[in-house]
Amino acid sequence: MSCAQTLQDYGLRAIGIGERRLPTTDFTLCEQVVLIGSGLIWNVYFAALSLAAGFVLATGLALAKTSPRALLRRPAEGFIFLFRGSPLFIQFFLFYSAVVLLPRDGIDLGAFTLPTSTLSKAWLGALIVLTLNTAAYSAQIFHGALMQVPKGEVEAADAYGLAGWARFRRIVWPTAMRLAWPAYTNEAIFLFHATTLVFFSSFPAFRQSGDALYYASYIVGKTFNPFVAYPLVAAYFILATLALTALFGVANRRLNRHLPGSATRLRFRPRLIR
Amino acid sequence: MFEFCSDPSTLERLPWLACYLTTGTHLSFYASFGTVLLLLAITAPVALAFGFAAAMAARSHIAPLAWIGKLYTLMVRGIPDIVFFLFVPIAVDQGLEWLRSRALCDPSVPVRQGNEFVVCAAAKLPQSTAAPWVHDIYAFGLAVLAFAIVFGAFAANVLYGAMRAVPHGQLEAAEAYGMTPGQVNRRVLIPQMWTFALPGLSNLWMILIKATPLLFLLGIEDIVYWARELGGSKTSTYAYPHGDWRLWYFLVILCFYLAMTAISERVITRLSRRFARGQATVAGAAQGAWA
Secondary structure: OOHHHHHHHHOOHHHOOOOOOOOOOOOOHHHHHHHHHHHHHHHHHHHHHHHHHHHHHHHHHHHHHHOOOHHHHHHHHHHHHHHHHOOHHHHHHHHHHHHOOOOOOOEEOOOOEEOHHHHOOHHHHHHHHHHHHHHHHHHHHHHHHHHHOOHHHHHHHHHOOOOHHHHHHHHHHHHHHHHHHHHHHHHHHHHHHHHHHHHHOOOOOHHHOOOHHHHHHHHHHHHOOHHHHHHHHHHHHHHHHHHHHHHHHHHHHHHOOOOOOOOOOOOOOOOOOO | OOHHHHOHHHOOHHHHHHHHOOOHHHHHHHHHHHHHHHHHHHHHHHHHHHHHHHHHHHHOOOHHHHHHHHHHHHHOOOOOHHHHHHHHHHHHHHHHHHHHHHHHOOOOOOOEEOOEEOOOHHHOOOOOOOOHHHHHHHHHHHHHHHHHHHHHHHHHHHHHHHHHHOOHHHHHHHHHOOOOHHHHHHHHHHHHHHHHHHHHHHHHHHHHHHHHHHHHHHOOOOHHHHHHHHHOOEOOOOOOOEOOOHHHHHHHHHHHHHHHHHHHHHHHHHHHHHHHOOOOOHHHHHHHHHO
């Protein structure tokens, strides 16, 4: 079988398009590269959506954490402690085992039905856990940045008659983002790497559609040869990490465009599993 | 455990629970918390040693040694750690068996035959006749090695940065006193770097705690393994039938980890205050003023 044929069969295998049956013996290098690359779609999907949703949630949480009102501050602090203080791996298991206890055919919430069976699927369930998890980590970063916004800038905004929402949107938030960005870049890469946990933590791979590491471990399980598939995953992730760093670098330069020379090069200072 | 537990089906709620929570499998579950703590206790110093060696190598004046040190620290950047956790144990296991098979078996027989990795019985690790605990120790040892390699690279990053953060004047002053490079390292560089390394190392410790459930992926019977085993629903053929209780077991594990991280955070705050004493930093100066 030619490599082009393999690409056609397995290129989108991870999202259920193409040949359904996975090869079981005599994996060619091409098959391994294509299958693992197709799995990477899932990693990108999880990372992109949970980062986007987590970003919004984190901004809210960080603001709540700065609030003088205990009614707002305490829940935010509790949420951040819960998700930063426990392993993501356990959070996946906990979420999954809670969801499977819910009634199978959904919970009627008046306006709509909570689709409980969908929650136990990786594409939604794992996405929710990842979103909550990254929201907690990002909120901690954003909170630190909000605390670091120079007092002079806020006073200057006051002097110009900016207050409330306008002051936050035009002065405080852009500066906080600028300060938080290097740490947030780290968090984004970290989350991207954490997406490899999804199919190893109770979430079943529906019709053997999994992420890059899922296919790699499938291949290793069949061939007992870890020296091809795992380095391939590693290579894919190094490339994707470089791309992600470049993407965040563009945003970093834009956030710092009024301060020539201050946009420091972003470096991934790795942290590990959460 | 208790005498009244001999016939569980006759028990009422509280005694039933007391008996249920003291079955042999539950005792294994409690013991597996010890496994996690043991992993932490062994991995932390081993990883620190790996990291220290790599950081010293990266600072070396001998180019190849410096490259190896830097490559090792760069390696974990960009590659998800789980890849290492899955790769290292199987790769090391096959590597050792391959080496042994070259020495102990007929070298003309290839170890890779189609989809199989085959070595003769004499080269097997551990030997198939070995006691079960030998197999357990071997698997646990491979897990520790995987953790130490990954966390060693992270620790190397931290320590390399900390060594560069030690004020250069201090090292020059030591040289001016006529100390040899080894003495400068031992007497000035290494004692002085800890205060700079502590924030990074404490972050690493928190991450290490939160990485321990991955033992489950390495086939160790750890707390996640037992939570799934014990929590799964048990039909009436079991002595203690119950529904799907995995949620409650995972809640216990969650609380365990929250407690671990909360306690660690307290200890680290104290330690950092202790290490800042006498340092030429803002924190050190502030303490000097109070003393």
